[in-house]
Each structure stands twice: as C-alpha cells, then as structure tokens.
Amino acid sequence: MNNIILNQKKKKMNRLIMSTFIIVIGLIILFFGIVLSVSLGAKHIDLNTVLSIMLSPSNDINSKIIHDIRLPRVIAAALVGAFLAVSGAIMQGITRNPIADPSIMGITQGATFTIAIAFAMKANIGSSGLMIFAFIGASLSGIIVFLLSSRSIKGVSPIKLVLAGTALGTLLISLATAIAMYSNLSQELSFWIAGGLVTAKWEGVKLLATFGTFGVIAAIILSPKITILSLGEEIAIGLGQKTNIIRFIGIVIVIILSGSSVAVAGNIAFLGLIVPQIVRSLVGPDYRFIIPCSLVLGANLLVFSDIAARMINQPYETPIGALTALLGVPFFIYIVRKEAKSL
Secondary structure, eight states: HHHHHHHHHHHHHHHHHHHHHHHHHHHHHHHHHHHHHHHOSOOOHHHHHHOOOOOOHOOSHHHHIIIIIHHHHHHHHHHHHHHHHHHHHHHHHHOTTTTTTTTTTTTHHHHHHHHHHHHHHTOOOOOHHHHEEEEEEHHHHHHHHHHHEEEEEEOHHHHHHHHHHHHHHHHHHHHHHHHHHHHHHHHHHHHHHHHOOOOOHHHHHHHHHHHHHHHHHHHHHHHHHHHHHOOHHHHHHHHHHHOOHHHHHHHHHHHHHHHHHHHHHHHSSHHHHHHHHHHHHHHHHHHHHHHHHHHHHHHHHHHHHHHHHHHTTTSOOOHHHHHHHHHHHHHHHOOOOOOOHHH
C-alpha cells in the first residue's frame, strides 16, 4: 500500500516537473517567436531595432509598423492559439473523445456562419459587433451539437458528437458560402473561412484578452473536475460529480474561447486537436497540467504558423487555416487509426 502511494506521489511530481519545464521553455520560445514575427515581413526590421523599439517606442516608420500592425497581430496569434488549444483540451476531456475539437464540433463554423450574416446586413458593427455575432453562432451550434449527441441524461455519445458536429459544421460553412455569394461578399468571407490574422488590431487583442482571461481562469478552476470526468461517466458519478453541470460549464468556456478566437482570426481548424494530444502524451491525463501546457504550446504553434504563412509565398499570405489543416489532417487520421486498433 505504501509503495502504491509512493509511486503515485512520484508520478505526480514527475508530471509537475515536466509541465513546469514545458511552460517555462515554451514561454521562452514564445518570446523569441514574438520578436521574430515582429521582425519579419514585407519590410524586414533587424532584431536589435525591434527590441529597442519595443522597449522605447518612437515616431519613425519602423515603430509605427511594429506597434500598429505587427505587434497586435502576433499577440492576437498567441492568444488565439492558446484559446483554441485550451478549448480542444476541454472538449476532449468532457466528451472522453480524443478527436474532439471546436472546428470538428461545428462551433467555429457556427461563428463563421453568423459573421457571414453580419456581413450580409452591411452594418458597420466593428470588432465588438463581430465578436457578439461570433458568440451567438458558436453558442447556437455548440448547444445544437450537444443536444443532438446526448444519448441520455447521463452523458453524451462521443461518436454522435463527432457526427453531429461534422454534419452541422459542413452545413453552416455551406450556408455561409451561399450567403457570401448571394451578397457578393465572397472575398470578404473567404478570410474567415480560411482563417488568418491580417486584420488583427489592438481592439481585437483587447477583446480577446478580456473574454479569454475569464475563460482560461474558469478552465483552470474546472480542470480537476474535467480530470475526474475524463476517467468515465460511472466513476465521476460515483465520486459525487454532477457530470451534466461540468459538461455545460465546459461547453460555455469553449464557446467563450473559440467564439472570441473566430471573431478575430476566422476558422482555424485542428489546432485544438493537435496540441492537447501532444501535451497529454508528455504530462499524462491530469487536466491541471494539460490545460496550462496546452495554453503555452497552442500560442507557440499559431505564432510560428503565422510566421510561416507570411513567409512561404511573399509578398502574398498563405491562409493560416490551410497550414494548420496540413498538420492536423494527418494527425487526425493517425488518432482515428490508433483508436480503431484499440477497439
């Protein structure tokens, strides 16, 4: 008995050390990624100039490029990547489904659909208005998928969740495309469907930070309960957990994080699938470690993906959603085949 307790304590300590290492190294890499992203572009600015301007802003052209264009863009990339990764981790935990992700569940497509409606209304609503529309779409699609996949009051069917999310997501993207074509807004909406950060400004960063801070704090508070729920429905109920309430709160957090992300960066797929899986293989199944590590690695992944999107085909930009899909689709196939073999 004592050996079992000692082994559990040792495993927990090892996971704590690994998660601390990932967070610290990840933050260091993220800092260099931010500096590199600010430096690279159509106008190259050397690293020494970037660091001096970031520490002491001036009124020259380089300072304006950095502070008005590149800095809000890279900060938005870090926040969006972090939020989508945390959203994916929460969805995988509350559904016990390793391929759960806001884009696969139809949540990001719902936000894109309502943004298409906002464009068709031709109303000058700004970033705040777009975020409200994105929240409405994310909320409605998330609730519909959740209800369609509920097999009983005891829980949600993971298979039905994927099927319902994929079907609804495809329908909503098709409707968004139809609205854009009918209203001659295909070019405007193509950004939101493909995903990108070219329009990210300080207003969007402030909105992301405001809503995202609340969502991340709530996710960290909820993480011990998500860990218990991920062990199984019967175990969680046996330990006195109110599973439906945990799932509902988790879905609300996902809607907040993914809705705000789509409002700023469009429909970026698979990031919420890739990062939590990698983190789980490194730190184990405890969501007290998975969520903060996913936060840091998700930020890194999207910052460096954004750098690649800008540099692959200069002076044009490659849709960042296409790059994450190139990474995510093989990863998705690998996980599906792995799960199929375990059945």
